[in-house]
Amino acid sequence: MTTVKDVAKLAGVSTATVSRVVNNSGLVNKETQSKVKSAMQQLNYRPNTVARALASKKCTTLGLVVPDVSDPFFGQLASSVEQITRLTNMQLLLSIGGQDERSEQQAIESLIAQNCDTMVVHSKKMSDETLSSYLNELPGLVLINRFIAEFQSRCIWLNNEYGGRLAAEYLIHKGHKQIAIVNSCLEIDDPLLRKKGFENALPSKNFYFEATPTFDGGEEAANKLIEHLDKVTAVFAYNDAMAVGVISKLSEKGIRVPEDISIIGFDDALFARVCQPKLTTLKYPIDQMAKHAALLSLSISGSNTEFSNLPSEYCYQPYLIERNSVSLNE
Amino acid sequence: MTTVKDVAKLAGVSTATVSRVVNNSGLVNKETQSKVKSAMQQLNYRPNTVARALASKKCTTLGLVVPDVSDPFFGQLASSVEQITRLTNMQLLLSIGGQDERSEQQAIESLIAQNCDTMVVHSKKMSDETLSSYLNELPGLVLINRFIAEFQSRCIWLNNEYGGRLAAEYLIHKGHKQIAIVNSCLEIDDPLLRKKGFENALPSKNFYFEATPTFDGGEEAANKLIEHLDKVTAVFAYNDAMAVGVISKLSEKGIRVPEDISIIGFDDALFARVCQPKLTTLKYPIDQMAKHAALLSLSISGSNTEFSNLPSEYCYQPYLIERNSVSLNE
DNA sequence: AAAATCAGTGTAAACGCTTACATCAAGTAG
DNA sequence: CTACTTGATGTAAGCGTTTACACTGATTTT
Numbered sequence: 200m201t202t203v204k205d206v207a208k209l210a211g212v213s214t215a216t217v218s219r220v221v222n223n224s225g226l227v228n229k230e231t232q233s234k235v236k237s238a239m240q241q242l243n244y245r246p247n248t249v250a251r252a253l254a255s256k257k258c259t260t261l262g263l264v265v266p267d268v269s270d271p272f273f274g275q276l277a278s279s280v281e282q283i284t285r286l287t288n289m290q291l292l293l294s295i296g297g298q299d300e301r302s303e304q305q306a307i308e309s310l311i312a313q314n315c316d317t318m319v320v321h322s323k324k325m326s327d328e329t330l331s332s333y334l335n336e337l338p339g340l341v342l343i344n345r346f347i348a349e350f351q352s353r354c355i356w357l358n359n360e361y362g363g364r365l366a367a368e369y370l371i372h373k374g375h376k377q378i379a380i381v382n383s384c385l386e387i388d389d390p391l392l393r394k395k396g397f398e399n400a401l402p403s404k405n406f407y408f409e410a411t412p413t414f415d416g417g418e419e420a421a422n423k424l425i426e427h428l429d430k431v432t433a434v435f436a437y438n439d440a441m442a443v444g445v446i447s448k449l450s451e452k453g454i455r456v457p458e459d460i461s462i463i464g465f466d467d468a469l470f471a472r473v474c475q476p477k478l479t480t481l482k483y484p485i486d487q488m489a490k491h492a493a494l495l496s497l498s499i500s501g502s503n504t505e506f507s508n509l510p511s512e513y514c515y516q517p518y519l520i521e522r523n524s525v526s527l528n529e
Numbered sequence: 530m531t532t533v534k535d536v537a538k539l540a541g542v543s544t545a546t547v548s549r550v551v552n553n554s555g556l557v558n559k560e561t562q563s564k565v566k567s568a569m570q571q572l573n574y575r576p577n578t579v580a581r582a583l584a585s586k587k588c589t590t591l592g593l594v595v596p597d598v599s600d601p602f603f604g605q606l607a608s609s610v611e612q613i614t615r616l617t618n619m620q621l622l623l624s625i626g627g628q629d630e631r632s633e634q635q636a637i638e639s640l641i642a643q644n645c646d647t648m649v650v651h652s653k654k655m656s657d658e659t660l661s662s663y664l665n666e667l668p669g670l671v672l673i674n675r676f677i678a679e680f681q682s683r684c685i686w687l688n689n690e691y692g693g694r695l696a697a698e699y700l701i702h703k704g705h706k707q708i709a710i711v712n713s714c715l716e717i718d719d720p721l722l723r724k725k726g727f728e729n730a731l732p733s734k735n736f737y738f739e740a741t742p743t744f745d746g747g748e749e750a751a752n753k754l755i756e757h758l759d760k761v762t763a764v765f766a767y768n769d770a771m772a773v774g775v776i777s778k779l780s781e782k783g784i785r786v787p788e789d790i791s792i793i794g795f796d797d798a799l800f801a802r803v804c805q806p807k808l809t810t811l812k813y814p815i816d817q818m819a820k821h822a823a824l825l826s827l828s829i830s831g832s833n834t835e836f837s838n839l840p841s842e843y844c845y846q847p848y849l850i851e852r853n854s855v856s857l858n859e
Numbered sequence: 860a861a862a863a864t865c866a867g868t869g870t871a872a873a874c875g876c877t878t879a880c881a882t883c884a885a886g887t888a889g
Numbered sequence: 890c891t892a893c894t895t896g897a898t899g900t901a902a903g904c905g906t907t908t909a910c911a912c913t914g915a916t917t918t919t
Binding site for chain 4: 212213214215216219225226227228231250252253254255256314
């Protein structure tokens with residue numbers, strides 16, 4: 200490994216000068232500069248980011264905590280954050296938070312140990328209290344898909360309630376009145392808020408099912424739903440994975456979407472375009488949100504000066520993507 | 530930020546002793562030990578991994594290069610690698626290699642700059658030469674989904690040709706003789722090898738279409754396929770995404786799978802279970818492969834001693850997953 | 860009783876870099 | 890001609906750790 204010293208020796212200057220040309224900070228004569236540069240080339244010198252971070256007390260990594268990268272939703276989120284880190288010459292440190300409070304904490308702790316002072320975290324299991332204490336300790340920590348009033352300016356979140364309302368309004372507009380909600384059974388706010396938004400717009404008694412927010416969960420819910428098919432013309436699914444599960448199970452039983460029953464999803468994930476029929480769904484603009492979160496974190500922790508015109512709105516609105524899974528009900 | 534010095538002062542010992550208890554290396558009296566530990570607790574001390582790495586010249590990060598984490602295939606790969614890093618108390622550094630040689634190189638370079646001496650890389654665009662020079666420079670670099678004979682013991686790859694053969698044999702077994710291959714148009718070995726394996730087992734003239742290995746590519750290929758439908762009873766798709774694209778387009782046109790035409794995929798990705806009908810496909814055991822690659826890299830670079838019983842086989846075999854997209858052709 | 864061993868601890872030099880400060884020559888102002 | 894700038898560079902002290910080595914006092918060996 201070649202170090203500043205090697206370069207300095209070859210170029211016949213001090214390490215300080217080498218450092219100056221590497222960072223192009225301070226004044227350095229053109230000639231010296233090119234001497235140093237050619238020395239760097241000859242030796243194939245690569246500044247050691249770790250040492251650099253230690254000495255300058257500036258961190259060059261951005262930490263990301265998500266529950267599971269194998270889930271395409273978080274894959275998309277990670278990918279968006281990575282685009283920002285690449286743009287700003289930072290490195291992405293990925294920590295998986297998993298499904299319980301303890302692992303989420305460990306994920307954050309390991310980022311702290313890495314000296315990471317800018318991070319975006321997606322946490323659903325940690326209590327507001329623990330999370331708040333981290334927010335207090337780490338000024339560069341930004342929350343995504345979560346809202347804590349006290350730290351409003353460091354949260355990027357989705358208006359879930361509005362999403363529920365949009366779904367209801369759309370189904371009403373399409374002439375549906377008897378609707379089943381297929382919701383997530385996870386103990387987080389999102390399903391509750393979506394349900395609330397939905398029911399505010401359509402207060403009649405709806406059928407209600409809960410299951411895990413996955414394809415299998417959708418199939419499971421569909422099994423229960425089947426018994427009430429005569430009383431239901433449409434279903435509002437918690438997310439696209441569940442929606443596709445429902446469709447799949449129904450079509451196994453010979454029930455066609457949207458001819459026999461309509462369905463609307465949430466997320467606009469990969470699934471949505473890939474299934475038959477293509478899914479009408481609510482867009483969760485996670486890519487924009489993730490980029491915003493990353494830039495916000497960078498700008499708070501002072502690592503980014505270039506991209507300072509951030510969106511002023513921290514609460515994102517889902518919007519309708521109309522495809523073929525909802526039909527008109529006369 | 531509290532440092533060893535703070536802890537040392539509070540505990541009334543030297544920094545060396547603190548370091549010894551943190552790493553529990555060397556001998557230290559039980560009493561001193563507990564004094565130090567309680568000091569650490571009081572101060573909420575967290576060893577700085579960066580400084581640690583610098584001083585000890587041991588690296589605690591594992592670098593991963595993949596083209597795109599938003600693709601669930603690579604999401605799965607990343608997730609598997611992360612499981613290993615968590616098990617071994619390392620951190621995952623994620624670099625996106627994108628779709629061209631230059632970005633792939635930059636991804637590796639940025640990992641080197643991070644002082645990362647153990648890494649697994651998925652590269653399809655870099656030439657054997659550049660890749661070899663990196664392999665020479667970085668003993669801890671392990672290749673996944675690529676084979677370079679000279680560095681055989683640092684490659685984890687899939688037997689694509691065998692996969693092609695399996696597909697052919699299965700379709701033959703199901704009575705199919707007139708088959709279309711819907712292949713990837715990317716200039717990498719994988720599609721060529723799968724085709725070769727397929728054609729070796731089924732040498733009759735097959736229809737052949739190429740497109741991007743995505744859902745859209747599958748739809749595109751299906752459009753061409755439709756004209757030859759009378760001469761084809763089954764299709765072998767390069768991957769599940771394409772397979773689903775084909776199914777989707779065909780079903781739009783009222784052609785049913787597997788009643789009117791059979792289809793077999795590759796990967797056993799998320800899609801495979803989610804589409805209608807569920808896809809018969811060839812399993813790409815990427816999760817095992819990824820874990821193997823990560824452990825291999827760790828054990829080469831000496832960062833892992835615990836998990837040393839690695840599989841001896843570096844070439845993985847795809848295998849058949851039978852679902853409902855292939856019917857018997859009489 | 861002197862020598863050797865050993866557990867337990869401290870001292871200080873690294874690791875590869877940044878940066879405040881000092882230095883110095885040359886140019887400019889008075 | 891002195892005094893002050895200013896551009897260009899070097900010196901050396903850190904950043905938070907680890908670790909080779911040295912030291913001490915106690916216990917064991919001869």
